Amino acid sequence: MANIQIDKNEFKRLLGKEISDKKLLEQASYLGAHWHSIENGKAEVEVYPNRPDLLSVEGLARAYKGFFGVQKGLKDYPVEKGDIEVKKEESVEEVRPYIGAAVVRNLNLSKKSIESLIQLQEKLHKTMGRERNKLAIGLHDLSQLKPPFKYKAVKPGEVSFTPLEHEKQMSLEEILEKHEKGVKYSWILEECDKYPIITDADEKVLSFPPIINNKLTEVDNSTENVFIDVTGKDRQTVEKALNIVATAIADRGGTIESVWVDGKELPDLYPEEMSLDIHYFRKISGLSLMEDEIKERLEKMNYDAEKETSDSLKVKIPAYRTNIMHQYDLIEDIVIAHGYGEITPELPEVDQIGDQKGIEEFTSLLRQIMVSSGVLETNTYFLSSKDKLFDKMESERKEIVEMKNSLTEDYSALRNWMTPSMLQVLKNNRHHGYPQKFFEAEDVAVLDDSPTGASNVRKLAYIVSDKEVDFNDVREVLQVLERDLGEDFRVKADEKPFLKSNRSGDIFIDGEKLGFIGEISQQVVENWDLEKPVAVFELNIDKLYELIY
């Protein structure tokens, strides 16, 4: 997702219609771009990844012309046949194989329109271009250049030019090491021994994609003719981005002229066609619109549509639209044009009785018993660390579910037991009065031989702390569970590294081990910066459920 800032007056001028801020904020988001605010003449608009064509004020104005009914249907962008050529050399195949290009002539660019184009370029780099890896765009003042152009890959030290934002000539290698943009994007070329460049007939470098352009060709308000290059790793993405940029610039009053790229004439602004099954539309949307109503709504979204068969429409898709992969995408746009707000909620007949998971029902029952025993329920983090789960518990570290890329050590593993979470709760409440009693019935994750290698296990933990606490203060609550469930548990003495010697044991039912019970050792109490003694039990309630149901 990307947020763009647009000049409100520019938007209204391009839209060709007066519209109040209030109406924009209330209604414009129903097109599928989120209008967050309008302040001091600037509007903040959030654009979704399926609509990169809306990443400029020109693109937004074009879309809203249709949506607000100023100019509906497919917008025609005439392309004049040009004779400028870009030759692609074999050497780029391994590095950055695709290039697209176009020319827009007779421009009269204002400072604001240049700002908008730069924003469009940057946002496309970030979103559709995946930080310039998948695509990078260059805009050049054509008057400084002599076609034909060449797209080739050269050795890092072979070529030098003066990049934007710098005064001195630098080699490609130096640019990657020293230029701000070079440092930021050098990772894209990390595994390449040659780097891509675009040169003109005099071997002058226009651009070192995806890093930086030559200072010489910088576009300013004296620029009349713009040469656009788009390079990347995916043909479809490159050509779509070229269409988005070329049409946005043309909306400023220029004429698009084609360029011959490796034998192909670009930009290809010919609309793609897709069939829309009218019955399918009605079935999925629940809207019983007539054929001409569907057509009208398509035109509001800048499509053209004509009758194909008695049950289908042939839809022409603007060449700057991406992500129209299935007629589902057309259906969505028809419903958007119709208005999400106009959809009447309707519940279908689906005969089914509510059915909860047995373990969830059992968990609710246990929580009920714990609450009636006078214990407060907690809600703790599932993410933890080996330090908290083992070291602070005086237990030996072992393998657990552990993350590769945590931002902090505190959230670097999934907890494999509950007791550390409960000790954290006591720590958070040190400033309150005692006794303190807490419980939680939640999931932990353990490694096992399931297909992923890890599964959730539901546990119940109870913890108590007071000036004086002993084994019986936890044993009594375990007995409430036994009484209310009508089951008998057995506790057998067993030593644990985190529990006091002679005050610890395992809990069994029918000879199966369910968990442990005991007084927390003095060392562990100190590790958690606690001042008062603590006792605890923890049960595997997945296992308990299995055994008693």
Add this chain to the structure above:
Amino acid sequence: MFVKLSTQAIEILEGLKKEETKSVKQFTEEGFDQSTVNRAGLELEENSLVKIEEEEEIVYELTIEGQEIIENGSPEHQLIQRLKNGAKQISELQDLNIDVALGKARSKNWIKIEEGEAYLTDQGRENLGTDQIRIRLENQDYAEEDIERGLVRQETKKLRRLILSEEGKKIDLEELVEEFNVEAHTETPKTGKKHFYKEVTDYARTTWLEMGFEEMSGDFVVPSLLNFDALYTPQDHPARELHDTFFLKTPEKADISEYGDKIDHIKQTHQDGWTTGSKGYKTEWNEEEAAKNILRTHTTAVSARRLHEIDVNKEELPKKLFIVGRNFRNETVDRTHLAGFIQTDGIVVGEKLNFKNLKGYISEFFERMGYEKFRIIPAYYPYTEMSAEVQVWDEEDGSWLGAGGAGLFRPEVVKPLLGFEATVLAWGLGVPRIAMKAADIEDIRELYRNDIEILEETPIWRPDK
């Protein structure tokens, strides 16, 4: 002269007889209930035995940010410690509370940043020794800037003080006639209680059950296949990057062979649309990438798994399914962000379903959760078409509140998982704002801090409260 007084007032008067003056706070520290003392005080004042004076006291309380500084040191001091042995790339310091750390360290002139690298200034080096802020907070010796920075909360509390009047001094306790005061408060007993956030999620669960939905379940660890690929999220989608999703060191990869031919169908769907009627993304698709384990980032991964099971078990349609579950995002935790969150996902699978029905279920759910007004606006998710953001109207704030996403699963999702075409209504909704409002908290971390006072004092949530 005989004076009639309640038992509680007599107790308070006895307490005052010894010391002549005592604050309400002193009484509560001795174990009296605060409202009992206040009422008894008023009763004694009415009988001219006591005078009540009000005084103000300023109390300070550490915020979560403040507590964190006591535990780990201030972010700027942690930062300069890390730069002690030389400059570091900002990207290497992301584990710190980096925005605050950089901002503060720069304004104090401790560091400089050049070309994405931070290094110490001389002034920064001088400050390596002691973390002044941490020391101040530890000693409760707060400065004005600590309050401005939101490390300490300052509150003015009204304190009442009871002073024995001349008459009160003279009165003989023997002369008092005890009279039971039914109007007086007594102490509220300590009880067990469910967590306020779970009250809300329990309510959501019950609501789905009442609406006839069957519950789903699933593990936190899932292969990327379920969380992303089966949900038609391309392998180069930004959500799959390291800063959004927790990838696992252990267990690193899943065995996805149980999905059999479906893996190939998913692959083809991404590449050219397979037989779904789609053109596909026309991008590379790598099975290794799909086998990488992650912590699920949405419960929609459970819905995807369930679609697969419907096929495996040859279950009959239509079917309504839901889950309330935890999900994880690799985010820096602060006042408004957590690395984990609870979401409720639902799917309805069948032949005769449409967009109106989707809106119908969501509207029914939120109505039952106490929201009278809701709306959907267009949004984008890779796995739904007619994608919608769900918003509810917050009467108190007078604004629309984001409450999750919804849509119809794309054919590119349904056919490979289910094996045939069907309509699937789907949503993923969140309720933390409801819980935060119920407990009157603004810092989202409070949902997980379990402060006894908040646990005890928060009324049990119900939709019209």
